[in-house]
Amino acid sequence: MNPTLTTATAARVLAQLRADRRTLALMLVVPCVLLGLLAWMSRDTPLFDRTGAQLLGLFPLVVMFVVTSVTTLGERTSGTLERLLSTPLRRTDFLGGYALAFGAMAVLQALVATGFAVWVCGLEVRGPLGWLVVVAVASGLLGTALGLLASAFARTEFQAVQFMPALVLPQLLLCGLFVPREEMPRALELVSAVLPLSYAVDALGSVATTVEPAGELGADLAVLAVFVTGSLGLASLTLRRRTP
Amino acid sequence: MMKYAVRAEGLSVRRGRRQVLRDVHLAVPVGQVVGLLGPSGGGKSTLMRSVVGVQAQVSGTVEVLGEPAGSPGLRHRVGYVTQSPSVYRDLTVGQNLRYFATLVGAAGGRVDQVLEQVDLRGQVDQRVADLSGGQASRVSLAAALVGRPDLLVLDEPTVGLDPVLRRSLWRLFAELAASGTTVLVSSHVMDEAARCDRLVLLREGRVLADDTLPALLARTGAEDAEGAFLHLVDEADADGPVAPDPAYHRRRR
Numbered sequence: 001m002n003p004t005l006t007t008a009t010a011a012r013v014l015a016q017l018r019a020d021r022r023t024l025a026l027m028l029v030v031p032c033v034l035l036g037l038l039a040w041m042s043r044d045t046p047l048f049d050r051t052g053a054q055l056l057g058l059f060p061l062v063v064m065f066v067v068t069s070v071t072t073l074g075e076r077t078s079g080t081l082e083r084l085l086s087t088p089l090r091r092t093d094f095l096g097g098y099a100l101a102f103g104a105m106a107v108l109q110a111l112v113a114t115g116f117a118v119w120v121c122g123l124e125v126r127g128p129l130g131w132l133v134v135v136a137v138a139s140g141l142l143g144t145a146l147g148l149l150a151s152a153f154a155r156t157e158f159q160a161v162q163f164m165p166a167l168v169l170p171q172l173l174l175c176g177l178f179v180p181r182e183e184m185p186r187a188l189e190l191v192s193a194v195l196p197l198s199y200a201v202d203a204l205g206s207v208a209t210t211v212e213p214a215g216e217l218g219a220d221l222a223v224l225a226v227f228v229t230g231s232l233g234l235a236s237l238t239l240r241r242r243t244p
Numbered sequence: 245m246m247k248y249a250v251r252a253e254g255l256s257v258r259r260g261r262r263q264v265l266r267d268v269h270l271a272v273p274v275g276q277v278v279g280l281l282g283p284s285g286g287g288k289s290t291l292m293r294s295v296v297g298v299q300a301q302v303s304g305t306v307e308v309l310g311e312p313a314g315s316p317g318l319r320h321r322v323g324y325v326t327q328s329p330s331v332y333r334d335l336t337v338g339q340n341l342r343y344f345a346t347l348v349g350a351a352g353g354r355v356d357q358v359l360e361q362v363d364l365r366g367q368v369d370q371r372v373a374d375l376s377g378g379q380a381s382r383v384s385l386a387a388a389l390v391g392r393p394d395l396l397v398l399d400e401p402t403v404g405l406d407p408v409l410r411r412s413l414w415r416l417f418a419e420l421a422a423s424g425t426t427v428l429v430s431s432h433v434m435d436e437a438a439r440c441d442r443l444v445l446l447r448e449g450r451v452l453a454d455d456t457l458p459a460l461l462a463r464t465g466a467e468d469a470e471g472a473f474l475h476l477v478d479e480a481d482a483d484g485p486v487a488p489d490p491a492y493h494r495r496r497r
Contacts, residue, residue, distance in 0.1 A: 008346040012332070012339070019334045019371070079330030082298055083387070087347045088319045241314065242300040244259055 001092040009089070009097025010104070013071070017105065023067065027105065031059040031113040032120075039121035052123045053208035054177055056113055056132055057200035060106045060140030062168055068102055068147030069160040076151065082243070091239045095232050099144055106140025107133070127207035131217060135207065138224045139200040145231035152238030171197035176205075196227040246310055249274045249395050249426035250295055254304035257290050264290045266449045267304070272428055272442075277421045279440030280430040281469065287449040288430040289327065292397050295428065296324045309394055320348045323388030327399040329380040333373040337364060337383050340372060341390055348391030358386040361416055363409075378405045385413075389420075396420065398429040402436065414439040437469030445473055452476040 017024055035052060042048040075081040084094060110133045117123040125132065146167060154160035174184070174192040181192050181202075192198045203220035206213040250272035257265040265287045272278045280288050293299035294306050297314020306313035309321055331340045341355045359365050362382040372380050385401055398417075402410045414436070417427045421441070429440070437443050437457055445452040445460075453460055453476055457469060464475040 005347060008343060012335070012343045015339055016332060016334050078333070079326045079328060080332060083324065083326065083330045084347070086296055086298055086319060086322070086324050087344070087391075088316075088349070089347050240300070242298055242302075244300045 001090065001096055002088075005089050005093040006096040006100065009093060010100035013098060013101035014104065016071070017067075017101070027063050027067070027109055028112050030063070031056075031109065032116040034059070035113060035117045035121055035123075039117075039123070048121065049124050049208065051177060052117055052121065053125050053132060054175075054201045054204045056110065056117065056136050057139040057204045058172065058177075058197070059113060060109055060136050061143040061146075061171075061197060061200070062164065063109065064102050064106060064140045064143030065147040065150070065168060066161060066164050067105075068098060068144045069151045069154065069163060070157055072098070072148055072151035073154055073157060073160045077155075081239070085239065085241045091236045094239065095148060095236055098148060099141060099228075099232065102144040103137060103141050106137045106144075109140065110136035125208045126211045127209075127213040131207045131213055132204065135200055135203045135217070135221070135224075138203075138221060138228070139197070141228050142196050142200070142224060142231070145228045145235065148235040149231050149238065152235065168197075171195045174198065175201040177201060196224060199223045199227075246274055248272060248307075249309055250428065251307045252291075252294070252304065255291070255294060255306055256303045257287075257294060257299060258301045259290065264449055265294070268446075268449075268451050270444060270451060270454060272426060274426050275421055275424050276441035277417050277427045277429065277439065278442045278444060279437055280428060280444050280446060281434060281437060281473070282432065282446035282452075284432050286446045288432075288446055289399055291446065292324075292399050292428065292430060295395075296322060296397055298324075320391055321394045323391060323393030323396045325381075325385050325388045325396075325398045325401060327403070329372070329384035331372055331380070331384050331387055333380075334371065336369050336371050337375075337386075338368040340383060341386055344387040345390045350390050350392070354390055354392075358389045361389060362386045363412065378409060381405075382409075382413075393425065395426045395428065398427065400430055400432070402431065402433070410436075434468070434470040434473060443469065445476060447473075447477060447480070450480075452480060 035055060038052060038055065039048045114129060114132050114136065118129060150163040150167065151160060154163060174188060174195055175197040176192065181189055181198060184192065199220040203217050206216040210216060248271045250270065252268055252270040255265055255268040256263065268291065280291065282288055290299060294302050295308060295313055297318070308318055311318055338355065341358065345355055359368060362385055364379065364382055364386065367375060367379060372383055375383070381401065388396060402413055405413065417429060421427055442456055443460060444454045460472045464472040466472040466475050
Protein backbone atom coordinates (compact mmCIF):
# COMPACT_ATOMS: atom_id res chain seq x y z
CA MET A 1 0.00 0.00 0.00
CA ASN A 2 1.37 3.39 -1.04
CA PRO A 3 0.29 6.25 1.29
CA THR A 4 0.50 8.91 -1.44
CA LEU A 5 -1.70 6.97 -3.84
CA THR A 6 -4.13 5.96 -1.09
CA THR A 7 -4.65 9.50 0.17
CA ALA A 8 -4.84 10.85 -3.41
CA THR A 9 -7.62 8.34 -4.07
CA ALA A 10 -9.41 9.29 -0.84
CA ALA A 11 -9.16 12.98 -1.76
CA ARG A 12 -10.54 12.24 -5.22
CA VAL A 13 -13.52 10.31 -3.80
CA LEU A 14 -14.23 13.16 -1.35
CA ALA A 15 -13.99 15.70 -4.20
CA GLN A 16 -16.63 13.68 -6.07
CA LEU A 17 -18.85 13.71 -2.99
CA ARG A 18 -18.32 17.44 -2.52
CA ALA A 19 -19.38 18.01 -6.12
CA ASP A 20 -22.66 16.24 -5.33
CA ARG A 21 -24.12 18.62 -2.75
CA ARG A 22 -27.49 16.92 -2.64
CA THR A 23 -26.07 13.54 -1.67
CA LEU A 24 -23.90 15.22 0.92
CA ALA A 25 -26.92 17.00 2.42
CA LEU A 26 -28.95 13.77 2.45
CA MET A 27 -26.12 11.93 4.22
CA LEU A 28 -26.10 14.47 7.03
CA VAL A 29 -29.74 15.57 7.30
CA VAL A 30 -31.66 12.30 6.92
CA PRO A 31 -30.27 10.68 10.12
CA CYS A 32 -31.19 13.81 12.09
CA VAL A 33 -34.74 13.88 10.69
CA LEU A 34 -35.24 10.20 11.55
CA LEU A 35 -33.82 10.60 15.06
CA GLY A 36 -36.08 13.62 15.53
CA LEU A 37 -39.11 11.60 14.42
CA LEU A 38 -38.24 8.77 16.80
CA ALA A 39 -37.77 11.19 19.70
CA TRP A 40 -41.06 12.91 18.93
CA MET A 41 -43.19 9.77 18.59
CA SER A 42 -41.71 8.20 21.72
CA ARG A 43 -41.97 11.22 24.02
CA ASP A 44 -43.09 10.31 27.55
CA THR A 45 -41.81 6.74 27.02
CA PRO A 46 -38.30 5.31 27.59
CA LEU A 47 -38.19 4.12 23.94
CA PHE A 48 -35.94 6.89 22.65
CA ASP A 49 -33.26 6.48 25.30
CA ARG A 50 -33.17 2.75 24.58
CA THR A 51 -33.20 2.74 20.75
CA GLY A 52 -31.96 6.23 19.89
CA ALA A 53 -28.35 5.37 20.61
CA GLN A 54 -28.65 2.07 18.74
CA LEU A 55 -30.05 3.78 15.65
CA LEU A 56 -26.87 5.88 15.52
CA GLY A 57 -25.12 2.69 14.37
CA LEU A 58 -27.65 1.91 11.66
CA PHE A 59 -27.49 5.13 9.62
CA PRO A 60 -23.81 5.01 8.72
CA LEU A 61 -24.12 1.36 7.69
CA VAL A 62 -27.07 1.98 5.36
CA VAL A 63 -25.87 5.28 3.91
CA MET A 64 -22.23 4.30 3.35
CA PHE A 65 -23.32 0.96 1.86
CA VAL A 66 -25.53 2.60 -0.76
CA VAL A 67 -23.16 5.45 -1.63
CA THR A 68 -20.10 3.19 -1.84
CA SER A 69 -21.75 0.46 -3.89
CA VAL A 70 -23.16 2.91 -6.44
CA THR A 71 -19.89 4.90 -6.70
CA THR A 72 -17.77 1.77 -7.12
CA LEU A 73 -20.19 0.32 -9.63
CA GLY A 74 -19.72 3.56 -11.58
CA GLU A 75 -15.95 2.99 -11.53
CA ARG A 76 -16.44 -0.52 -12.86
CA THR A 77 -18.86 0.42 -15.66
CA SER A 78 -17.27 3.71 -16.80
CA GLY A 79 -13.88 2.10 -17.34
CA THR A 80 -12.11 4.23 -14.72
CA LEU A 81 -11.40 1.16 -12.57
CA GLU A 82 -9.76 -0.57 -15.54
CA ARG A 83 -7.71 2.56 -16.19
CA LEU A 84 -6.70 2.87 -12.52
CA LEU A 85 -5.56 -0.74 -12.40
CA SER A 86 -3.40 -0.18 -15.50
CA THR A 87 -1.49 2.52 -13.56
CA PRO A 88 0.86 1.91 -10.59
CA LEU A 89 -2.18 2.13 -8.26
CA ARG A 90 -2.63 -1.13 -6.36
CA ARG A 91 -5.90 -2.72 -5.31
CA THR A 92 -5.08 -2.04 -1.67
CA ASP A 93 -4.57 1.66 -2.48
CA PHE A 94 -7.95 1.72 -4.19
CA LEU A 95 -9.76 0.00 -1.30
CA GLY A 96 -7.81 1.98 1.30
CA GLY A 97 -8.70 5.24 -0.44
CA TYR A 98 -12.39 4.40 -0.37
CA ALA A 99 -12.26 3.27 3.26
CA LEU A 100 -10.42 6.47 4.23
CA ALA A 101 -12.82 8.77 2.36
CA PHE A 102 -16.00 7.17 3.60
CA GLY A 103 -14.50 6.69 7.06
CA ALA A 104 -14.04 10.46 7.17
CA MET A 105 -17.62 10.95 6.00
CA ALA A 106 -18.76 8.52 8.71
CA VAL A 107 -16.96 10.63 11.35
CA LEU A 108 -18.72 13.76 10.12
CA GLN A 109 -22.09 12.04 9.96
CA ALA A 110 -21.64 10.48 13.41
CA LEU A 111 -20.70 13.85 14.95
CA VAL A 112 -23.72 15.58 13.42
CA ALA A 113 -26.19 12.79 14.26
CA THR A 114 -24.88 12.26 17.81
CA GLY A 115 -24.87 16.00 18.50
CA PHE A 116 -28.42 16.31 17.21
CA ALA A 117 -29.65 13.30 19.21
CA VAL A 118 -28.07 14.49 22.46
CA TRP A 119 -28.45 18.25 22.39
CA VAL A 120 -31.62 18.68 20.33
CA CYS A 121 -33.61 15.53 21.05
CA GLY A 122 -32.37 15.09 24.62
CA LEU A 123 -30.94 11.57 24.25
CA GLU A 124 -29.43 10.43 27.53
CA VAL A 125 -26.58 7.94 27.54
CA ARG A 126 -24.62 6.79 30.58
CA GLY A 127 -21.32 6.17 28.84
CA PRO A 128 -19.00 8.74 27.20
CA LEU A 129 -20.38 10.27 23.97
CA GLY A 130 -17.05 9.70 22.23
CA TRP A 131 -17.73 5.96 22.20
CA LEU A 132 -21.00 6.52 20.33
CA VAL A 133 -19.00 8.24 17.60
CA VAL A 134 -16.37 5.48 17.55
CA VAL A 135 -18.96 2.73 17.10
CA ALA A 136 -20.86 4.76 14.50
CA VAL A 137 -17.63 5.16 12.48
CA ALA A 138 -16.93 1.43 12.72
CA SER A 139 -20.41 0.81 11.41
CA GLY A 140 -19.83 3.28 8.56
CA LEU A 141 -16.61 1.47 7.62
CA LEU A 142 -18.55 -1.78 7.63
CA GLY A 143 -21.08 -0.24 5.22
CA THR A 144 -18.26 0.90 2.93
CA ALA A 145 -16.56 -2.50 2.97
CA LEU A 146 -19.84 -4.35 2.25
CA GLY A 147 -20.67 -1.81 -0.48
CA LEU A 148 -17.30 -2.35 -2.19
CA LEU A 149 -17.96 -6.08 -2.15
CA ALA A 150 -21.61 -5.82 -3.29
CA SER A 151 -20.70 -3.63 -6.26
CA ALA A 152 -18.92 -6.62 -7.81
CA PHE A 153 -22.23 -8.50 -8.00
CA ALA A 154 -24.32 -5.71 -9.48
CA ARG A 155 -24.43 -4.83 -13.15
CA THR A 156 -26.66 -1.79 -12.89
CA GLU A 157 -27.31 0.87 -10.30
CA PHE A 158 -30.81 -0.55 -9.81
CA GLN A 159 -29.29 -3.84 -8.73
CA ALA A 160 -26.75 -2.11 -6.49
CA VAL A 161 -29.51 -0.26 -4.66
CA GLN A 162 -31.54 -3.48 -4.30
CA PHE A 163 -28.66 -5.08 -2.44
CA MET A 164 -29.34 -2.67 0.40
CA PRO A 165 -32.69 -4.23 1.49
CA ALA A 166 -31.31 -7.69 0.68
CA LEU A 167 -28.20 -7.36 2.84
CA VAL A 168 -29.09 -4.72 5.42
CA LEU A 169 -32.78 -5.21 6.29
CA PRO A 170 -32.35 -8.79 7.59
CA GLN A 171 -29.57 -7.49 9.82
CA LEU A 172 -31.84 -4.71 11.04
CA LEU A 173 -34.63 -7.17 11.92
CA LEU A 174 -32.29 -9.55 13.74
CA CYS A 175 -29.91 -7.11 15.43
CA GLY A 176 -31.90 -6.91 18.66
CA LEU A 177 -33.54 -3.55 18.05
CA PHE A 178 -37.07 -5.04 17.87
CA VAL A 179 -36.72 -8.19 19.98
CA PRO A 180 -33.75 -8.70 22.32
CA ARG A 181 -31.49 -11.26 20.69
CA GLU A 182 -31.53 -13.67 23.62
CA GLU A 183 -35.37 -13.85 23.42
CA MET A 184 -35.38 -14.90 19.75
CA PRO A 185 -35.89 -18.50 18.64
CA ARG A 186 -32.54 -20.27 19.01
CA ALA A 187 -31.97 -20.58 15.24
CA LEU A 188 -32.48 -16.84 14.70
CA GLU A 189 -30.29 -15.98 17.65
CA LEU A 190 -27.51 -18.01 16.05
CA VAL A 191 -28.05 -16.26 12.72
CA SER A 192 -27.95 -12.86 14.41
CA ALA A 193 -24.62 -13.84 15.96
CA VAL A 194 -22.98 -13.98 12.53
CA LEU A 195 -24.45 -10.66 11.33
CA PRO A 196 -22.20 -7.66 11.96
CA LEU A 197 -24.91 -5.10 12.71
CA SER A 198 -25.81 -7.09 15.87
CA TYR A 199 -22.40 -6.20 17.30
CA ALA A 200 -22.69 -2.50 16.45
CA VAL A 201 -26.13 -2.32 18.06
CA ASP A 202 -24.89 -4.30 21.05
CA ALA A 203 -21.95 -1.94 21.48
CA LEU A 204 -24.17 1.14 21.28
CA GLY A 205 -26.52 -0.44 23.83
CA SER A 206 -23.55 -0.81 26.18
CA VAL A 207 -22.63 2.87 25.79
CA ALA A 208 -26.25 3.84 26.48
CA THR A 209 -26.58 1.80 29.66
CA THR A 210 -23.07 1.54 31.14
CA VAL A 211 -20.99 4.33 32.68
CA GLU A 212 -17.68 2.59 31.89
CA PRO A 213 -18.45 0.64 28.69
CA ALA A 214 -14.88 0.25 27.39
CA GLY A 215 -14.54 -3.38 28.57
CA GLU A 216 -17.79 -4.53 26.97
CA LEU A 217 -17.13 -2.55 23.81
CA GLY A 218 -13.77 -4.11 23.09
CA ALA A 219 -15.15 -7.48 22.00
CA ASP A 220 -17.87 -5.92 19.83
CA LEU A 221 -15.43 -3.57 18.12
CA ALA A 222 -13.02 -6.45 17.52
CA VAL A 223 -15.77 -8.46 15.80
CA LEU A 224 -16.67 -5.43 13.66
CA ALA A 225 -13.02 -5.01 12.70
CA VAL A 226 -12.91 -8.65 11.57
CA PHE A 227 -16.01 -8.15 9.41
CA VAL A 228 -14.56 -4.96 7.87
CA THR A 229 -11.19 -6.52 7.01
CA GLY A 230 -12.89 -9.73 5.82
CA SER A 231 -15.21 -7.82 3.45
CA LEU A 232 -12.34 -5.67 2.19
CA GLY A 233 -10.29 -8.81 1.59
CA LEU A 234 -13.12 -10.41 -0.40
CA ALA A 235 -13.70 -7.12 -2.26
CA SER A 236 -10.04 -7.02 -3.29
CA LEU A 237 -10.50 -10.43 -4.94
CA THR A 238 -13.23 -8.92 -7.14
CA LEU A 239 -10.95 -6.15 -8.42
CA ARG A 240 -9.39 -7.92 -11.37
CA ARG A 241 -6.81 -6.32 -13.61
CA ARG A 242 -7.57 -8.74 -16.40
CA THR A 243 -11.21 -9.04 -17.37
CA PRO A 244 -12.90 -11.09 -20.12
CA MET B 245 18.42 -0.28 -28.20
CA MET B 246 15.07 -2.00 -28.35
CA LYS B 247 13.66 -2.24 -31.85
CA TYR B 248 10.05 -3.11 -31.17
CA ALA B 249 7.74 -1.59 -28.57
CA VAL B 250 5.22 -4.41 -29.01
CA ARG B 251 5.76 -7.94 -30.24
CA ALA B 252 2.91 -10.43 -30.32
CA GLU B 253 3.39 -14.03 -31.35
CA GLY B 254 0.61 -16.55 -31.76
CA LEU B 255 -1.76 -14.30 -29.81
CA SER B 256 -5.24 -15.78 -29.46
CA VAL B 257 -8.04 -14.52 -27.26
CA ARG B 258 -11.36 -16.11 -26.34
CA ARG B 259 -14.21 -14.08 -24.96
CA GLY B 260 -16.81 -16.47 -23.67
CA ARG B 261 -17.38 -19.02 -26.47
CA ARG B 262 -16.11 -16.68 -29.14
CA GLN B 263 -12.62 -16.72 -30.57
CA VAL B 264 -11.92 -12.99 -30.96
CA LEU B 265 -8.25 -13.12 -31.99
CA ARG B 266 -6.71 -16.03 -33.87
CA ASP B 267 -2.94 -16.55 -33.98
CA VAL B 268 -2.03 -12.88 -34.33
CA HIS B 269 1.58 -11.95 -35.11
CA LEU B 270 2.49 -8.31 -34.77
CA ALA B 271 5.56 -6.12 -34.42
CA VAL B 272 5.26 -2.43 -33.59
CA PRO B 273 8.56 -0.54 -34.10
CA VAL B 274 9.66 1.96 -31.45
CA GLY B 275 8.89 5.62 -32.16
CA GLN B 276 6.32 5.09 -34.87
CA VAL B 277 2.61 5.76 -35.24
CA VAL B 278 1.06 2.40 -36.02
CA GLY B 279 -2.56 2.33 -37.10
CA LEU B 280 -4.75 -0.64 -36.28
CA LEU B 281 -7.43 -0.60 -38.96
CA GLY B 282 -10.39 -2.76 -39.80
CA PRO B 283 -14.14 -3.05 -39.42
CA SER B 284 -15.64 -2.80 -35.96
CA GLY B 285 -15.99 -6.19 -34.32
CA GLY B 286 -12.76 -7.32 -35.94
CA GLY B 287 -10.83 -7.57 -32.67
CA LYS B 288 -9.06 -4.18 -32.55
CA SER B 289 -10.09 -3.34 -28.98
CA THR B 290 -9.30 -6.86 -27.77
CA LEU B 291 -5.83 -6.67 -29.33
CA MET B 292 -5.21 -3.32 -27.61
CA ARG B 293 -6.46 -4.67 -24.28
CA SER B 294 -4.07 -7.62 -24.65
CA VAL B 295 -1.17 -5.22 -25.23
CA VAL B 296 -2.12 -3.19 -22.15
CA GLY B 297 -2.50 -6.40 -20.15
CA VAL B 298 -6.12 -6.04 -19.03
CA GLN B 299 -7.52 -8.80 -21.25
CA ALA B 300 -8.20 -12.20 -19.71
CA GLN B 301 -8.08 -15.55 -21.59
CA VAL B 302 -5.00 -14.65 -23.62
CA SER B 303 -2.78 -17.34 -25.12
CA GLY B 304 0.46 -16.86 -27.02
CA THR B 305 3.02 -14.22 -26.08
CA VAL B 306 2.74 -10.45 -25.99
CA GLU B 307 5.91 -8.56 -25.16
CA VAL B 308 5.70 -4.82 -24.44
CA LEU B 309 8.84 -2.68 -24.10
CA GLY B 310 10.80 -5.87 -23.47
CA GLU B 311 8.55 -7.20 -20.70
CA PRO B 312 5.49 -9.47 -20.75
CA ALA B 313 2.32 -7.40 -21.29
CA GLY B 314 0.73 -6.28 -18.02
CA SER B 315 3.93 -6.55 -15.92
CA PRO B 316 4.01 -4.23 -12.90
CA GLY B 317 7.10 -2.51 -14.34
CA LEU B 318 5.06 -1.38 -17.35
CA ARG B 319 2.32 0.39 -15.43
CA HIS B 320 3.88 3.82 -15.59
CA ARG B 321 5.31 3.29 -19.08
CA VAL B 322 2.12 2.41 -20.97
CA GLY B 323 -0.73 4.91 -21.41
CA TYR B 324 -4.10 3.47 -22.36
CA VAL B 325 -7.13 5.36 -23.61
CA THR B 326 -10.37 3.40 -23.97
CA GLN B 327 -12.95 4.12 -26.62
CA SER B 328 -15.42 5.78 -24.26
CA PRO B 329 -13.77 8.41 -22.04
CA SER B 330 -12.73 6.79 -18.77
CA VAL B 331 -12.45 9.83 -16.54
CA TYR B 332 -14.60 11.09 -13.65
CA ARG B 333 -17.52 12.99 -15.16
CA ASP B 334 -18.44 14.63 -11.86
CA LEU B 335 -14.97 16.17 -11.41
CA THR B 336 -13.40 19.09 -13.26
CA VAL B 337 -10.79 18.60 -15.98
CA GLY B 338 -8.10 19.86 -13.59
CA GLN B 339 -9.17 17.58 -10.71
CA ASN B 340 -9.12 14.57 -13.03
CA LEU B 341 -5.67 15.30 -14.42
CA ARG B 342 -4.12 16.15 -11.06
CA TYR B 343 -5.35 12.80 -9.70
CA PHE B 344 -3.96 10.81 -12.64
CA ALA B 345 -0.71 12.83 -12.44
CA THR B 346 -0.32 11.78 -8.79
CA LEU B 347 -0.92 8.12 -9.66
CA VAL B 348 1.92 8.04 -12.19
CA GLY B 349 4.19 10.31 -10.11
CA ALA B 350 4.20 13.19 -12.60
CA ALA B 351 5.24 16.69 -11.54
CA GLY B 352 2.54 19.33 -10.98
CA GLY B 353 3.48 21.43 -14.01
CA ARG B 354 2.86 18.45 -16.27
CA VAL B 355 -0.92 18.97 -16.11
CA ASP B 356 -0.66 22.38 -17.81
CA GLN B 357 1.57 20.92 -20.51
CA VAL B 358 -0.84 18.14 -21.45
CA LEU B 359 -3.81 20.52 -21.36
CA GLU B 360 -1.92 22.61 -23.90
CA GLN B 361 -1.24 19.52 -26.02
CA VAL B 362 -4.90 18.54 -26.22
CA ASP B 363 -6.06 22.15 -26.51
CA LEU B 364 -8.15 22.21 -23.31
CA ARG B 365 -6.45 25.03 -21.38
CA GLY B 366 -9.68 27.03 -21.22
CA GLN B 367 -11.71 24.11 -19.79
CA VAL B 368 -9.54 23.32 -16.76
CA ASP B 369 -12.21 24.31 -14.23
CA GLN B 370 -15.16 22.81 -16.08
CA ARG B 371 -16.71 19.52 -15.07
CA VAL B 372 -16.22 16.74 -17.61
CA ALA B 373 -20.00 16.16 -17.58
CA ASP B 374 -20.48 19.68 -18.97
CA LEU B 375 -18.04 19.19 -21.87
CA SER B 376 -18.83 18.01 -25.39
CA GLY B 377 -18.12 14.38 -26.30
CA GLY B 378 -15.00 15.33 -28.23
CA GLN B 379 -13.67 17.43 -25.34
CA ALA B 380 -14.34 14.61 -22.85
CA SER B 381 -12.39 12.14 -24.98
CA ARG B 382 -9.47 14.58 -25.10
CA VAL B 383 -9.52 14.75 -21.28
CA SER B 384 -9.22 10.97 -21.31
CA LEU B 385 -6.27 11.25 -23.72
CA ALA B 386 -4.64 13.91 -21.55
CA ALA B 387 -4.96 11.61 -18.52
CA ALA B 388 -2.87 9.03 -20.39
CA LEU B 389 -0.30 11.58 -21.62
CA VAL B 390 0.35 13.02 -18.18
CA GLY B 391 2.76 10.22 -17.24
CA ARG B 392 4.90 10.62 -20.41
CA PRO B 393 4.34 6.98 -21.42
CA ASP B 394 6.81 5.21 -23.72
CA LEU B 395 3.89 3.44 -25.38
CA LEU B 396 0.52 5.04 -25.95
CA VAL B 397 -2.39 2.75 -26.80
CA LEU B 398 -5.37 4.66 -28.17
CA ASP B 399 -8.70 3.04 -28.99
CA GLU B 400 -10.50 5.10 -31.65
CA PRO B 401 -9.40 8.49 -30.28
CA THR B 402 -10.70 10.53 -33.21
CA VAL B 403 -14.28 9.22 -33.33
CA GLY B 404 -16.81 12.05 -33.33
CA LEU B 405 -14.23 14.81 -33.71
CA ASP B 406 -14.44 17.53 -36.34
CA PRO B 407 -11.82 17.56 -39.12
CA VAL B 408 -9.77 20.38 -37.58
CA LEU B 409 -9.46 18.59 -34.24
CA ARG B 410 -8.73 15.29 -35.94
CA ARG B 411 -5.88 16.90 -37.84
CA SER B 412 -4.45 18.47 -34.69
CA LEU B 413 -4.61 15.15 -32.82
CA TRP B 414 -2.82 13.31 -35.65
CA ARG B 415 -0.16 16.04 -35.60
CA LEU B 416 0.18 15.49 -31.85
CA PHE B 417 0.63 11.74 -32.38
CA ALA B 418 3.35 12.44 -34.96
CA GLU B 419 5.12 14.82 -32.55
CA LEU B 420 4.96 12.22 -29.78
CA ALA B 421 6.42 9.60 -32.11
CA ALA B 422 9.18 11.99 -33.15
CA SER B 423 10.12 12.38 -29.48
CA GLY B 424 10.40 8.60 -29.09
CA THR B 425 6.93 7.59 -27.92
CA THR B 426 5.37 4.67 -29.75
CA VAL B 427 1.73 5.24 -30.64
CA LEU B 428 -0.60 2.31 -31.35
CA VAL B 429 -3.86 3.81 -32.51
CA SER B 430 -7.02 2.14 -33.80
CA SER B 431 -9.52 3.52 -36.25
CA HIS B 432 -12.25 2.19 -38.45
CA VAL B 433 -11.91 5.19 -40.78
CA MET B 434 -9.63 4.08 -43.58
CA ASP B 435 -8.71 7.60 -44.70
CA GLU B 436 -6.76 8.03 -41.46
CA ALA B 437 -4.33 5.40 -42.75
CA ALA B 438 -2.24 8.01 -44.54
CA ARG B 439 -1.37 9.54 -41.17
CA CYS B 440 0.31 6.37 -39.88
CA ASP B 441 3.88 5.18 -40.34
CA ARG B 442 2.67 1.59 -40.48
CA LEU B 443 -0.69 -0.14 -40.81
CA VAL B 444 -2.02 -3.31 -39.31
CA LEU B 445 -5.19 -4.50 -41.02
CA LEU B 446 -7.31 -6.66 -38.77
CA ARG B 447 -10.39 -8.56 -39.86
CA GLU B 448 -12.34 -11.27 -38.06
CA GLY B 449 -9.57 -11.71 -35.54
CA ARG B 450 -6.77 -12.19 -38.06
CA VAL B 451 -4.04 -9.87 -39.29
CA LEU B 452 -4.48 -9.36 -43.04
CA ALA B 453 -1.43 -7.13 -43.38
CA ASP B 454 1.25 -5.43 -41.28
CA ASP B 455 3.17 -3.03 -43.49
CA THR B 456 3.66 0.60 -44.57
CA LEU B 457 0.95 2.20 -46.70
CA PRO B 458 3.16 2.59 -49.83
CA ALA B 459 4.21 -1.07 -49.60
CA LEU B 460 0.57 -2.14 -49.22
CA LEU B 461 -0.49 -0.09 -52.21
CA ALA B 462 2.36 -1.50 -54.30
CA ARG B 463 1.50 -5.06 -53.30
CA THR B 464 -2.23 -4.79 -53.99
CA GLY B 465 -2.18 -2.29 -56.84
CA ALA B 466 -4.87 -0.31 -55.02
CA GLU B 467 -5.10 3.48 -54.94
CA ASP B 468 -5.83 3.95 -51.25
CA ALA B 469 -5.93 2.08 -47.94
CA GLU B 470 -9.58 1.16 -48.39
CA GLY B 471 -8.89 -0.36 -51.80
CA ALA B 472 -5.93 -2.26 -50.39
CA PHE B 473 -8.03 -3.57 -47.54
CA LEU B 474 -10.81 -4.78 -49.86
CA HIS B 475 -8.25 -6.42 -52.13
CA LEU B 476 -6.74 -8.27 -49.16
CA VAL B 477 -10.19 -9.34 -47.95
CA ASP B 478 -11.02 -10.82 -51.37
CA GLU B 479 -7.63 -12.50 -51.49
CA ALA B 480 -8.12 -14.05 -48.03
CA ASP B 481 -11.62 -15.25 -48.94
CA ALA B 482 -10.36 -16.77 -52.20
CA ASP B 483 -7.71 -18.70 -50.23
CA GLY B 484 -10.53 -20.59 -48.57
CA PRO B 485 -12.88 -19.03 -46.05
CA VAL B 486 -12.26 -19.34 -42.38
CA ALA B 487 -14.47 -22.03 -40.87
CA PRO B 488 -17.49 -19.98 -39.91
CA ASP B 489 -17.98 -19.50 -36.22
CA PRO B 490 -21.74 -19.24 -35.63
CA ALA B 491 -21.33 -16.80 -32.76
CA TYR B 492 -18.91 -14.69 -34.74
CA HIS B 493 -21.24 -12.09 -36.12
CA ARG B 494 -22.96 -11.39 -32.86
CA ARG B 495 -22.30 -7.82 -31.79
CA ARG B 496 -19.56 -7.82 -29.19
CA ARG B 497 -20.02 -6.21 -25.80
